[in-house]
Amino acid sequence: MKPVRSTILGVGHYVPTRVVTNDDLAKLMTTSNEWIVQRTGIRERRYIEHSGIGASDLAVPAARMALEHAGKAAKDVDAIIFATLSPDHNFPGSGCFLADKLGLPGVCALDVRNQCSGFLYGLSIADAWVRAGTYRHVLLVGAEVHSTGVEFADRGRDVAVLFGDGAGAVIIGAAEGDDQGLKAIRLHADGSGAKDLWVEAPASAYMPRLTAEMLAEGKHYPAMNGKHVFRWATEKMPEVVREVMADANMGVDQIDLFVPHQANLRINQFVGQKLGIPESKTVHNIEVYGNTTAATIPLGLSEAWREGKCKRGSNVLMAAFGSGYTWAGAVITL
Numbered sequence: 001m002k003p004v005r006s007t008i009l010g011v012g013h014y015v016p017t018r019v020v021t022n023d024d025l026a027k028l029m030t031t032s033n034e035w036i037v038q039r040t041g042i043r044e045r046r047y048i049e050h051s052g053i054g055a056s057d058l059a060v061p062a063a064r065m066a067l068e069h070a071g072k073a074a075k076d077v078d079a080i081i082f083a084t085l086s087p088d089h090n091f092p093g094s095g096c097f098l099a100d101k102l103g104l105p106g107v108c109a110l111d112v113r114n115q116c117s118g119f120l121y122g123l124s125i126a127d128a129w130v131r132a133g134t135y136r137h138v139l140l141v142g143a144e145v146h147s148t149g150v151e152f153a154d155r156g157r158d159v160a161v162l163f164g165d166g167a168g169a170v171i172i173g174a175a176e177g178d179d180q181g182l183k184a185i186r187l188h189a190d191g192s193g194a195k196d197l198w199v200e201a202p203a204s205a206y207m208p209r210l211t212a213e214m215l216a217e218g219k220h221y222p223a224m225n226g227k228h229v230f231r232w233a234t235e236k237m238p239e240v241v242r243e244v245m246a247d248a249n250m251g252v253d254q255i256d257l258f259v260p261h262q263a264n265l266r267i268n269q270f271v272g273q274k275l276g277i278p279e280s281k282t283v284h285n286i287e288v289y290g291n292t293t294a295a296t297i298p299l300g301l302s303e304a305w306r307e308g309k310c311k312r313g314s315n316v317l318m319a320a321f322g323s324g325y326t327w328a329g330a331v332i333t334l
């Protein structure tokens, strides 16, 4: 029999051990701890310890932790969804590398390229697969290595200070009973803002895809119109939350935990105030991890669950906004 709903059976996370503070970055570019904390809330972030560690490597311990939490073994996974904007290599997708590292030959592996909204886009696919009976246990991962892709110089300082490396993972499977599981999910995109936060090259749109001139101009680094991103995020995150709350037929007072994407503490404080969600119910770890894009939501949920901020039966609200532009929201009863 096909399940009525899917739910999160287990959650895990992993961050590299190397801590990089704002003062460490101030040695590489003109910036300060005060500037970064005031505008973003970020105090430190984690970076991979050395070259050769890709997003799929960070995903392995996160996936194992999620499997253990779910009481499942790797062999129980029959599909992988890997959300990342920093795949180990241009192709194939990081899901294939992860499947190999977990010893899962033949298992379906799909990469999702929806940046900060990637985890929720992946959740929607996993939910559909489980409810359709296509797959029973989907390993959904968000993992990023940003530290090899930002520019540690004044030109790239607006972006470089924001991002960190990390991974989060969940196991999605059939919910027990009618009340448990994913109650609502909405996905959105608007490509008119695509170039407000993007990496221009290497690009299949150019011949050749990458030149010495492009490298000199820094086209291979992320470029961002921070003010536009900020404005869109503070408009679209509350909007999508209202949509999913209405779909789920719930009021925000019924929410036990709000896990927003971690791009900027000020964005999330603004969103929380606009929606009337108290800070005590809101997850934030941007202070210590920065923005780990597709990893922020599962990473935040995993820590919150272990700290007892949510449990089976809790109503959890999730919302994200990011490059694309893409944005999404979801409500789940754990």
Ligand SMILES: CC(C)(COP(=O)(O)OP(=O)(O)OC[C@H]1O[C@@H](n2cnc3c(N)ncnc32)[C@H](O)[C@@H]1OP(=O)(O)O)[C@@H](O)C(=O)NCCC(=O)NCCS
Pocket: 030, 031, 032, 035, 036, 039, 040, 116, 157, 158, 159, 161, 162, 197, 225, 226, 227, 229, 230, 233, 263, 264, 291, 321, 322, 323
């Ligand atoms: C990036 C962000 C913190 C910048 O804050 P801001 O108040 O908009 O700052 P501005 O871009 O106006 O820059 C102000 C000044 O600080 C400078 N600046 C930029 N980065 C800096 C840094 N790391 N350290 C010190 N100064 C910096 C700018 O060059 C600018 O200098 P100028 O006035 O001499 O031109 C903010 O726009 C933001 O958070 N946007 C959203 C970004 C985001 O969430 N991205 C991820 C989406 S998922």
